[in-house]
Amino acid sequence: MERKLRRLIMITVAITVIITASLCATVFYSVFRNQIRSELVINAKTIAAIYETTAQLDGLEEMSDELRVTLIQKDGTVVYDNTVNADTLENHLDREEVLEAVENGNGSSERVSENIGYTHFYYAMRLEDSNILRVSCKAGSVYSLMLRALPMIMLITAVVCIAAAMLSNNLMRHFVQVINDTLIKCSSGSEENVIKELLPVADSLIAQSRKNRENERIRREFTANVSHELKTPLTSISGYAELIETGLAKGEDAQKFAGTIHSEASRMLALIGDIIELSELETFRDEDVFERVDLYQICQQAESRLSLNAKNAGITMKLSGSSAYVMGDKTNLEELAYNLIDNAIRYNVKGGSINISSYIDGNKACLCVRDTGIGIPEQYQNRIFERFFRVDKSRSKQTGGTGLGLAIVKHIAVYHGANITIKSKEMKGTSITVTFPIAQQTEIN
Helix, strand or coil, rough: CHHHHHHHHHHHHHHHHHHHHHHHHHHHHHHHHHHHHHHHHHHHHHHHHHHHHCCCCCCCHHCCCCCEEEEEEECCEEEEEEECCCCHCCCCCHHHHHHHHHHHHHEEEEEEEECCCCEEEEEEEEECCCEEEEEEEEEEEEHHHHHHHHHHHHHHHHHHHHHHHHHHHHHHHHHHHHHHHHHHHHHHCCCCEEECCHHHHHHHHHHHHHHHHHHHHHHHHHHHHHHHHHHHHHHEEEEHHHHHHCCCCCCHHHHHHHHHHHHHHEEEEEHHHHHHHHHHHHHCHHHHHEEEEEEHHHHHHHHHHHHHHHHHCCCCEEECCCCEEEEEEEEHHHHHHHHHHHHHHCCCCCCCCEEEEEEEEEEEEEEEEEECCCCHHHHHCCCCCCCCCCHHHHHHHHHHHCHHHHHHHHHHHHHHCCCCEEEECCCEEEEEEEEEECCCCHHHH
16 A cells, blocks of 8 residues: 555656646746747847838848848848848748738748747838838747757656655655554544544544454354354254164153154254355345335235144234335245244234234335234343344244344345334234335336
C-alpha cells in the first residue's frame, strides 16, 4: 500500500511539473510574441517617418539579419525589399497583412515556416502616398522553444521527483503513525487529539473489527454447540450399541435400545440437515431464483405436511386468510412456514390449537402462526432466533428439536427482506408474524 501511494505521488509530481513547464513556456511565448508585435509597430512607424521625410529607404540592408523591410504599391507590386531583389518577388496583394493595410490602414499576421522551427511576424501600414510599408522578423516557434527547454524541464522533473520521493517517505511514515494512533485511541474509546477527518475511517475500521470478532465468537460458539449437540446422541448410540454387541442387552432390552439408537440417529440426521441448510442460507444469495409465490399456498403445503404430527400431539390446526403474493425462493419460504408451524406444535400444550394465516396489510404481505402453547418469557424473546437457543431445553430434546429451526427462519426472512415480530405470554401462547414486501403488479404479471 505504501509503495503504491509513493509511486502515485511521484507520478503525480512528474506530470504536474511537465504540465506546469509546458504552460509556463506557452505563457512566456505569448508574452514574447506580443513584445515582437509591439517592436514591429514601433520600427514600422520609425521607418515610415524616415521614408515620408526623405522619400527613400536606402541604408536598410544592414538590418536584414534582424528586420526585413518591404515597400509595396497598392496594386501589390513590390518596389523595395532590403533582403532580396524586389524584381524577383511575386505580387504581394494576396498577403493577409497587406490586404488589411490596404483596407484598414494597417494589418498584421504571422506564419509558421515549413520546418515549424520558426515563426515569421508581419506588420504592414498604409503610407500617405498609398504605398504599403511592411516590416517583418522571424523568431523561434513555440515548438522550438519547448524543444530547447526540454532538457531543463527533464532536469527539473528529476530533481523534483527525487525531492518528492524523500518527502513522501516522511509523509507516509507520519501518516501511518497518525492512523495507528487514531485507531488505538478510538479502540480505547477516546477521541481526544484525534484528527477529525480520520474519525469516519477509524470508526469504520473499528466497526469492521468488532464485527469480525463477533463473527468469530459466533463461529466458536456454533462449533462448540454443534460438538455438544452431536456428542450427546453419539454417546447414547455408542453405549447402547456396545450393550447389544456384548450381549448384555437381549430380547426386549435389545429391542428397546435399538429403538433409542434409531431415535438418536434420526435426531443427528435432522441436526446435520439443519446445519447444512443454515450454512447454505449464509453463503448463497441469488435473487435471480426469486419467483411469484403465494404465501397462502405455502401455508397450505406446510399444514398438510405437519398435519399428522399435530394430530399425534393432540393439537388442532386452522388455516385462514387469503392469497398474498411475494417475490421469493419458493423452497426457502416453504421451509420458513414449516419451521414456524413445527415449532408451534413442539411447544404447544395437549389439546391446544394453532392458527395459520396469510393476508395483505397495506403494501405488505404477512404470514402469521399463532399458537396456544407454553409461551416465551419476555427476557428470552429477543434471543429465540439464536442458534441452539432453547427456552426449555428438556422439552426441546423430548420433542426432537434441533435448536436451529427459528435461526433458519430468521435467515430466510433476512434473505427476502422481511421483518419478524413476536408476541408471547407465558402459558397463553405465542404469535410470530413475518412481514414481506408485497410483489408489485409488474412482477406478478
